[in-house]
Amino acid sequence: MNIGQAVEALKQQKRVSRAGWNGKGMWLVMLNPGWDDHPSDASEDCTLNSNTHIADGEERSVEPCVALKTAANTLQPGWNASTPDLLAEDWGIVA
Secondary structure (H helix, E strand, C coil): CCHHHHHHHHHCCCCEEECCCCCCCCEEEEECCCCCCCCCCCCHHHCCCCCEEEECCEEEECCCEEEEECCCCCEEECCCCCHHHHHCCCEEECC
């Protein structure tokens, strides 16, 4: 798959990864605040229960973002693609 197909899979609540990534078990998932149900193939940790967050004493809405499941088994929200990621053809859906 290419990056466009990977993004479409993320929008369908699927996890995606690149064969060329060196980190073991790394994948991406869309964090979408306000989901009523958990994504079909993501863990409970990948779903937020609210679309708002209190910061600096003010309530702000939370926008969807792409998060990276790291080799250290943490979720890192706000993943940004590198140029090699954008041009890669080795994207796939994680089972």
